[in-house]
Amino acid sequence: MKIDIVGKRYWWFALSLVFILPGLFSIVTEGLKLGIDFTGGTIWELQMSRPVEPAQVDAVLGQFGYGDALVQTSQNNGIIIRMKELKEGSDTKAQISNALTAKFGATKELEFQAVGPSLGVEIRNRAMVAIVLASIGVLIYIAYAFRNTQNPILYGIAAIIAMLHDVTILVGIFSILGWVSGVEVDSLFVTAVLTVIGFSVHDTIVVFDRIRENLGHRAGRSFEEVVNYSVVQTVVRSLNTSLTVVFTLVALYLFGGESTRWFVFALLIGIICGTYSSIFNASQVLVVWENREIHRFIARLRGGLQRQATTRV
Amino acid sequence: MRGFRWNTWYTFAFIVLLTLSAAWIDIPGDRIDPFGWKQHVFVHQGLDLQGGLQVVLQAKPAPGQSVSSGTLQGTLTTIKRRVNGLGVSEPLVQTRGSDQIVVELPGVDNPANAVKVLQQTALLEIIDPKGQQLAPGTVVTTNLGGPENVNGAATPGATPGATPGATPGATPAAGTTGATPAPTGPVYQTIVTGADLKDAFPTTDNIGQLVVGFTLKSSAADKFYQFTSSHLNQPMSIVIDKTVISSPTIQGAIRDSGQISGVPATQVNDLALQLKSGALAVPLEVIQSQVVGPTLGQDSIDKSIIAGIAGLAIVGLFMILFYRLPGVMSVFALLIYTALVFALFQLIPVTLTLAGIAGFILSIGMAVDANVLIFARLKEELRMGHPVRRAVDAGFDHAWPSIRDSNISTMITSAILFWFGRYTGASIIQGFALTLFVGVSVSMFTAITVTRTFLRLLLSQTWIHNHWWFGVEATSMPLPNPREAAGD
Numbered sequence: 001m002k003i004d005i006v007g008k009r010y011w012w013f014a015l016s017l018v019f020i021l022p023g024l025f026s027i028v029t030e031g032l033k034l035g036i037d038f039t040g041g042t043i044w045e046l047q048m049s050r051p052v053e054p055a056q057v058d059a060v061l062g063q064f065g066y067g068d069a070l071v072q073t074s075q076n077n078g079i080i081i082r083m084k085e086l087k088e089g090s091d092t093k094a095q096i097s098n099a100l101t102a103k104f105g106a107t108k109e110l111e112f113q114a115v116g117p118s119l120g121v122e123i124r125n126r127a128m129v130a131i132v133l134a135s136i137g138v139l140i141y142i143a144y145a146f147r148n149t150q151n152p153i154l155y156g157i158a159a160i161i162a163m164l165h166d167v168t169i170l171v172g173i174f175s176i177l178g179w180v181s182g183v184e185v186d187s188l189f190v191t192a193v194l195t196v197i198g199f200s201v202h203d204t205i206v207v208f209d210r211i212r213e214n215l216g217h218r219a220g221r222s223f224e225e226v227v228n229y230s231v232v233q234t235v236v237r238s239l240n241t242s243l244t245v246v247f248t249l250v251a252l253y254l255f256g257g258e259s260t261r262w263f264v265f266a267l268l269i270g271i272i273c274g275t276y277s278s279i280f281n282a283s284q285v286l287v288v289w290e291n292r293e294i295h296r297f298i299a300r301l302r303g304g305l306q307r308q309a310t311t312r313v
Numbered sequence: 314m315r316g317f318r319w320n321t322w323y324t325f326a327f328i329v330l331l332t333l334s335a336a337w338i339d340i341p342g343d344r345i346d347p348f349g350w351k352q353h354v355f356v357h358q359g360l361d362l363q364g365g366l367q368v369v370l371q372a373k374p375a376p377g378q379s380v381s382s383g384t385l386q387g388t389l390t391t392i393k394r395r396v397n398g399l400g401v402s403e404p405l406v407q408t409r410g411s412d413q414i415v416v417e418l419p420g421v422d423n424p425a426n427a428v429k430v431l432q433q434t435a436l437l438e439i440i441d442p443k444g445q446q447l448a449p450g451t452v453v454t455t456n457l458g459g460p461e462n463v464n465g466a467a468t469p470g471a472t473p474g475a476t477p478g479a480t481p482g483a484t485p486a487a488g489t490t491g492a493t494p495a496p497t498g499p500v501y502q503t504i505v506t507g508a509d510l511k512d513a514f515p516t517t518d519n520i521g522q523l524v525v526g527f528t529l530k531s532s533a534a535d536k537f538y539q540f541t542s543s544h545l546n547q548p549m550s551i552v553i554d555k556t557v558i559s560s561p562t563i564q565g566a567i568r569d570s571g572q573i574s575g576v577p578a579t580q581v582n583d584l585a586l587q588l589k590s591g592a593l594a595v596p597l598e599v600i601q602s603q604v605v606g607p608t609l610g611q612d613s614i615d616k617s618i619i620a621g622i623a624g625l626a627i628v629g630l631f632m633i634l635f636y637r638l639p640g641v642m643s644v645f646a647l648l649i650y651t652a653l654v655f656a657l658f659q660l661i662p663v664t665l666t667l668a669g670i671a672g673f674i675l676s677i678g679m680a681v682d683a684n685v686l687i688f689a690r691l692k693e694e695l696r697m698g699h700p701v702r703r704a705v706d707a708g709f710d711h712a713w714p715s716i717r718d719s720n721i722s723t724m725i726t727s728a729i730l731f732w733f734g735r736y737t738g739a740s741i742i743q744g745f746a747l748t749l750f751v752g753v754s755v756s757m758f759t760a761i762t763v764t765r766t767f768l769r770l771l772l773s774q775t776w777i778h779n780h781w782w783f784g785v786e787a788t789s790m791p792l793p794n795p796r797e798a799a800g801d
Contacts (some may be wrong), residue, residue, distance in 0.1 A: 089428025198726030
C-alpha cells in the first residue's frame with residue numbers, strides 16, 4: 001500500500017485556503033476586537049448582595065461621567081462593567097463604589113482591571129515585535145540546524161509559511177468570533193499565538209529532520225518521493241504528539257478556570273492547525289520549490305499571455 | 314556483566330535520588346523537614362491565584378523635565394519602603410522601561426488604599442506652629458509654600474530650613490501662580506523635612522505606650538536641637554502635604570533621635586510609614602491596575618488541579634495503550650517529570666499564575682513528545698527485524714536530533730515570550746514563558762534519560778524480548794525502506 005500525501009499537495013493547499021480565506025476576509029474587513037490590554041479601559045467585576053438590573057448600574061455610573069459603560073450580569077449576582085479607564089485609588093472610583101453600595105447594598109470586588117490608553121498602544125506594538133522576533137529567531141535557527149542541506153534557507157522559509165498558515169487561521173477565527181460573539185483579544189491571546197508559533201515549528205522540524213536523514217540515502221529516488229516517504233513515516237508520531245497535547249488542552253478547557261478558557265481554545269485551534277500544516281503543507285512547500293513548480297507556473301502564464309498577445313496582433 | 318549495565322545502575326540510582334529529593338520538596342508541610350531547610354521553599358502564587366493588586370505607575374515629571382534613571386531608582390526605593398510598610402508577604406517592585414514602576418502586592422486587603430499610599434507625593438515637614446495647638450487636618454502655609462503647590466513642593470531639590478533666619482512673613486512664591494487663591498492664614502516656619510529624616514519606626518515609650526520613634530540625619534540635628542530646646546513644652550506640628558497630621562508637645566530637647574507620643578495606637582504604623590517614606594522624587598500616575606479577589610483565585614486553583622490530574626491520566630492511558638511497555642516507562646518518566654518541574658518551580662522560584670499552570674499542564678502533553686518520537690523509531694526498528702536491544706538503542710540515537718531541534722525552537726519562542734511578558738503586566742505572562750521553558754528543558758531529561766535507563770534495566774529480563782511488549786507483532790514483515798533498498 002502506497003500512501004501519497006505529497007502528490008495531492010494542491011488539494012491540501014486548497015483545503016487550507018478554505019479555512020484561511022474567511023478568517024482573512026474577516027481580519028481585513030472587521031479586524032480584531034481588541035481587549036482593554038490594547039485599547040485602554042476598565043473591566044470591573046463586582047458581586048452584589050442582591051440581583052440588580054444592568055440599567056440601574058448604568059444610571060449610577062452615568063452620574064460620574066461613565067454613562068457609556070457596558071454592564072453585564074453574571075452568575076451569583078455578579079456584574080461585569082466595561083468602561084473607559086477608571087484609575088485604581090482615584091477619588092472617582094471610591095465615589096462610584098460608595099454610590100453602588102448606597103443603592104444596592106454591600107458589594108464585593110471580584111476583579112478590577114484598568115489600563116491607560118497610551119500603555120495599550122505600547123503593548124500592541126510590543127506584541128507585534130514579539131511575533132516578528134519569534135519568526136526571525138526560528139528562521140535563523142532552522143537555517144542553522146539544516147546548514148548541511150543544499151538549501152538551508154528553504155527549510156526555514158517552508159517552516160515559516162506553515163507557521164503563518166497556523167497563525168492566520170487562529171487570528172482569523174478570533175476575528176470572526178469577535179463580531180459574532182464579542183470575544184476580545186488580550187495579551188493572553190498574544191501568548192497563545194507565540195506558543196502556537198513555537199509548537200508549529202516544533203512539529204514541522206520533526207518532519208524536516210526525517211527528510212534530511214532520508215535524503216542522505218535516497219538511492220536514486222526523486223526528491224518528491226523521499227519527502228512523501230518521510231511524511232508517511234512521521235505521520236503517526238505527528239498525530240500522537242498532537243493528540244497528547246490536545247488531550248491535556250481539552251482537560252483544561254473542560255475543567256480549568258473560566259478566565260483561561262479562550263486562551264486554551266486558542267491553543268487548541270493553533271495546535272490542530274499546526275499538526276495539519278506540518279503533515280500537509282510544510283514539506284509540500286519544499287517540493288513545490290524544489291520542482292520549480294512556481295517558476296513553471298509563471299513561465300506558462302507568461303507564455304499564455306504572449307500567445308494571447310501574438311494572436312491578437 | 315557488561316560495563317554499560319553498571320553505568321545504567323548508576324544512572325538509575327541518580328534518577329531515584331533526584332526523584333526522592335523532588336518529592337521531598339513537593340510534599341507540603343514540615344513533618345519531614347527536621348532541619349527547617351524547606352522554610353524558604355514554597356509555591357509562589359501569582360496575583361490571579363491568591364488575589365491582590367498589581368499596579369503600574371508612570372512617572373509624570375513637571376513639563377520640561379525628564380526622568381533620569383537616578384530619579385526613577387530613588388522613586389523605586391521610596392515605593393519599596395512604602396510597600397514594606399504595608400506588610401504584604403511577597404511584594405514585587407521593579408522598574409520597567411525608563412519611567413515606569415510595576416508593583417505587585419499579593420493578598421493586599423484594601424487595594425484602593427494601597428494605591429493611595431504608593432502614589433502619595435508626600436512632602437513631610439515639621440513646623441513651628443508658633444505656640445498654637447494645630448488640630449490634625451488643618452491646612453497650613455509654610456515658608457516652603459502653601460497647599461496649592463503641593464506637587465511642586467515634592468521636587469527633591471527643595472531643601473528646607475536652608476534659610477533658618479528667613480522672615481516668617483515672607484510671601485510664598487507659589488502664591489503668584491494664581492491657580493488657587495493663596496490662603497490668607499499665617500506662614501509657618503519649617504524646621505526639618507522628610508529629607509532630613511533618617512528613620513521612623515513604631516516603638517514603645519518608657520510607660521509601654523505605642524509611639525513613633527524617629528532619628529534625624531546629623532546635618533539636621535543641630536537645627537532641630539536649637540528649635541526643641543528653645544520651645545520646650547510647646548507644640549510642634551507634623552505636616553504632610555501642608556496638612557497637619559499630628560501636633561505633639563515638645564517634652565525635651567531633641568538632637569537626633571526622638572519619639573512622637575499621643576498618636577492613637579491604630580495610626581502609629583501609618584505615621585511611621587509616612588514619615589519614613591519621605592517625599593517621592595516625582596509624581597506618579599497609575600496607568601495600569603489589576604485587582605483580583607481572593608475567592609476567584611482559590612476557585613481557579615481547584616479547577617486547575619482537576620484539569621492537571623485529568624490531563625495526566627488521559628495522556629498516561631494513551632501512551633500505555635499505544636506503546637505498551639515503553640508507554641508504561643514513559644508514564645513513570647512523566648510522573649518524575651511532574652515532581653521535578655514542580656520542585657524546580659519552588660526552587661527557582663517561578664511565580665505560578667493561571668496561564669503558568671495552563672503552560673505546565675500543556676507541557677505534560679508536550680513532555681511525552683520526545684517519547685513518542687523515540688518509541689515510533691523503536692517500533693520501526695523492530696519491524697525491520699532488529700533485536701530489541703539494538704532497536705532500543707537505535708530508537709534513542711536516531712530520535713535525538715529531532716528532539717533537540719524541535720525543542721530549541723520552543724525555547725526560542727518562550728524566551729521571546731518572557732521579554733514580551735515584561736511589558737504586559739509582569740508576572741502573568743512571564744510565568745507562562747518560564748513554565749514552558751523549564752518544562753521543555755526538564756522533559757528532555759526525563760523523556761530521554763529516564764525512559765532509556767528503565768528500558769535498559771529491563772533488557773536483562775528474557776520476557777521483554779517478546780515484541781508484543783512493544784506493540785509490534787513478532788511475525789510482521791519489515792516495511793519497505795529506502796535504506797535497505799540502498800543496500801545500507
